Amino acid sequence: MNIQDLLGRLHAGDPRAIGRAISLVEEQSREGAALLAGLDRERIAAALLIGMTGPPGAGKSTLTGGLVRHLRDQGQRVGIVAVDPSSPLSGGAVLGDRIRMMDHALDREVVVRSMATRGRLGGLCAAAGAAARIMAASGCTTVLLETVGVGQSEMDIVRLADLTVMVLAPGFGDEIQAMKAGILEVADLIVVNKADQPGSGKLALDLAAVFARAEDRDLRLHRTVASEDQGIDTLLARIDALVQQYRKDGTLHRKREQAFTLETLDWAQALLRPKLAALAAAGLRNADPRLAAEEIIIQLQQEPQS
Amino acid sequence: MAEQYRVLIGKPGLDGHDRGAKFIVRALRDAGFEVIYTGIRRTAEEIAAAAIQEDVAAVGLSSMSGAHLRLFPAVIEALNQAGAGDIPVLGGGIIPEEDVDILRQAGIQAIFTPGTPAATIIAAFTKACEEHHRRHR
Numbered sequence: 063m064n065i066q067d068l069l070g071r072l073h074a075g076d077p078r079a080i081g082r083a084i085s086l087v088e089e090q091s092r093e094g095a096a097l098l099a100g101l102d103r104e105r106i107a108a109a110l111l112i113g114m115t116g117p118p119g120a121g122k123s124t125l126t127g128g129l130v131r132h133l134r135d136q137g138q139r140v141g142i143v144a145v146d147p148s149s150p151l152s153g154g155a156v157l158g159d160r161i162r163m164m165d166h167a168l169d170r171e172v173v174v175r176s177m178a179t180r181g182r183l184g185g186l187c188a189a190a191g192a193a194a195r196i197m198a199a200s201g202c203t204t205v206l207l208e209t210v211g212v213g214q215s216e217m218d219i220v221r222l223a224d225l226t227v228m229v230l231a232p233g234f235g236d237e238i239q240a241m242k243a244g245i246l247e248v249a250d251l252i253v254v255n256k257a258d259q260p261g262s263g264k265l266a267l268d269l270a271a272v273f274a275r276a277e278d279r280d281l282r283l284h285r286t287v288a289s290e291d292q293g294i295d296t297l298l299a300r301i302d303a304l305v306q307q308y309r310k311d312g313t314l315h316r317k318r319e320q321a322f323t324l325e326t327l328d329w330a331q332a333l334l335r336p337k338l339a340a341l342a343a344a345g346l347r348n349a350d351p352r353l354a355a356e357e358i359i360i361q362l363q364q365e366p367q368s
Numbered sequence: 369m370a371e372q373y374r375v376l377i378g379k380p381g382l383d384g385h386d387r388g389a390k391f392i393v394r395a396l397r398d399a400g401f402e403v404i405y406t407g408i409r410r411t412a413e414e415i416a417a418a419a420i421q422e423d424v425a426a427v428g429l430s431s432m433s434g435a436h437l438r439l440f441p442a443v444i445e446a447l448n449q450a451g452a453g454d455i456p457v458l459g460g461g462i463i464p465e466e467d468v469d470i471l472r473q474a475g476i477q478a479i480f481t482p483g484t485p486a487a488t489i490i491a492a493f494t495k496a497c498e499e500h501h502r503r504h505r
Contacts, residue, residue, distance in 0.1 A: 078452060081423030089372075089505075153372070154397035160418060161407035167414040174421050178402045180372070 065093055069100045075139075075200050077170065083196050084175055088189040090333070098192060101199040109198035110305060111205050113223030115185060115245065118211025120231040121255040123162035125288035126206050130166055132298050133204050139171040141197030141205035145186050148178040155179075159208060173197050185209035185216030188332045191325050194222075217245060221324045224314055225250045225304060227297075230269070232261030246272055250282065250304060253297065257285035337362065373497035376424045378406040378415035380443060383433035388461060392428060395486040396493060412439060416446035419455055425497040429476075431461040441474040454504060456496040460484065 071079035086094035112129075114122050126142060133140045144159035157176035166172035175197075177187045186209055194205040209219045220226045228249035233256075246252065246269075254266045266285060273279045284300060286293035308314040341358045348354040377393050379386055386408050396403045404422050406415060419427050427447075429440055440459045447453055459471060460480030468479045478492040 077417070077420050078423075078450075081421050085374075085423045148402070149397060149400075152398050152400045154400045155402045156393055156397050157402060157404045157422075158407075160404060160422075164407060164410065164414060164418075167410070167417050174418075176404050176422055 065096045065100065069097060072097075072196065072200050073102055075170070077173065080173055080196060080200050081175070084177075084189070084193045087192040087196070088177065088180075088187070094192075098195070101195060105201065106195050106198045109203055109205055111194055111198075111207060111222070111224045112301065113207050113209065113219035113226035114229060115209040115212050115216070115219045115226060115249070116229035116231075116253075116255075117234055120211075120229045120234075121286075121288045122208050122211075122229050123159040125227075125229055125253065125255055125286060125294070126159075126208050127163045127165060128286075128288045128291055128294040129206060129298060130163065130172060131291070132294055134166070134169065134171065138203045139173075139201050141173045141175075141194065141200075141202035142208065143175050143177060143190050143193045143197070143205065144208045145177050145179060145190060145210050147210045148180050153180075173200065173202060179210060182218075183216070184218035185212045186218040186222065188328065190218075191222050191321075212245065217248070220245065220248045222321050224317060225301060225308070227251045227253055227301070229253045229255050230265065231256040232259050232265045251297070251300060252283050254283070254285045255288050257293065258287045258290070334362075371497075371501055372402060373400075373426075373494070373501070374402045374404065374422060374424045375426045375428060375493055375497065376404045376406065376415070376419045376422055377428045377430065378410055378418070378443070379408045379430050380410055380412055380415055380439040381431060381433060381435045382409055383431055383435065384408050385432040386430065388432065389430035391486075392430065392460070392489060395490060399490045399494075401493065401497075412442035412446040415443050416450050416452065419447065420450055420452050424455065425500040426493055427455055427457045428493065429457060429459040429461075431459070431463070434462065436461060436463055437467055437470060440471055440476050444475045454500070456500060458492060458496060460489070 068079050068083060072083050083097055086097055114126050116122050130140050146155055146157045146159060148155045155178035157178060160174055160176055163174055175193055177190060179187045182188055190207060194207055197205050207223055226249045228246060252269055254262050256262060269283055270279050273282060284297050286297055338358060341361055348357055375396060377389055379389050393403045393405050406418055429443060431439060444457055447455055456477045458478045459476045463479055463481050471479050477496055480489050
């Protein structure tokens with residue numbers, strides 16, 4: 063495959079090239095690495111990466127689809143990376159987020175990619191960040207990154223995105239209490255979706271307690287009915303306002319530097335894992351796993367560099 | 369499977385009966401495929417555009433309404449139009465014996481009629497994906 067040719071088509075917005083490029087990175091091929099090196103850095107730096115997370119069934123995909131509609135009205139080209147879990151048994155996956163976004167199926171300015179976690183537990187797949195950068199390089203000015211349905215501690219998205227929206231809905235009961243000590247604390251915006259359903263008022267009240275300062279409550283807590291397109295325009299305005307603030311006070315710059323470091327660490331672990339797995343399976347002398355792990359590290363350091 | 373295969377299952381046309389499609393989605397998942405499902409009532413162009421964005425190695429179509437003779441070839445045509453004629457298309461549903469050859473000649477790689485064992489369908493998707501990966505990756 064000619065990487066320069068693929069890059070040229072990708073930068074021109076060719077859907078086939080974008081799809082192929084994401085696969086190359088997802089498959090951890092050498093071509094994928096070469097391709098990432100050639101992406102348009104200016105476009106990537108200018109694009110906004112918004113994380114969408116929340117428990118299964120809260121309405122992440124529907125709200126994402128709604129945001130896409132409004133971003134398109136603004137004339138933006140939009141990317142969506144939607145992640146669903148891989149089966150721990152078969153390795154297969156059902157990727158169904160696209161169903162909620164088919165309104166945009168024929169719009170060439172909306173790029174959608176469904177991805178499976180492939181064993182990763184933090185709510186995203188290893189190649190999610192790279193997929194978002196490929197979309198940004200293809201001209202997407204906003205990329206929405208939707209996680210798997212999460213519980214309390216799937217923090218991948220908070221570390222990767224410029225801004226993270228936590229989507230909740232009434233009817234999840236006491237789980238909400240437990241969530242307060244986790245991802246809820248670090249999400250930039252909290253959305254009570256399905257705000258026309260019973261219990262949504264109480265949920266919003268419970269969530270208001272997460273914010274110590276009244277002005278944070280007004281800025282960061284929001285109500286939507288995504289299926290009816292209610293509250294999405296104001297949510298988008300809040301996102302814009304928050305991004306402006308993050309640009310001004312240096313938060314955005316700091317977040318991106320941290321994201322770079324953390325994703326580098328993730329990839330290093332992902333690339334090492336097959337080798338570690340082989341060493342772990344290859345009969346060790348130590349009786350305790352903790353000690354066997356140290357033995358593996360020593361073996362790894364002794365191996366000639368490839 | 370050594371390589372991870374991605375496939376798309378689509379329901380073209382106005383037919384809303386997707387038990388068959390969902391059965392295949394689940395069977396393929398359990399066989400280790402990553403399966404993108406489009407949902408019901410899609411146009412041929414929507415299915416082709418999704419298959420391209422998702423970079424799948426094969427597309428499966430399901431039809432229960434009798435419109436397969438028009439809709440299945442329309443998906444092939446839409447893929448060709450979009451420069452993705454290399455992606456193999458398989459199909460299944462309530463399809464009379466006499467239509468099977470017509471669909472084959474129109475470029476549908478395999479046709480599954482009611483009663484086809486899941487293992488046969490999985491084997492056909494595996495073969496289609498293997499061939500596509502060998503030729504295009």
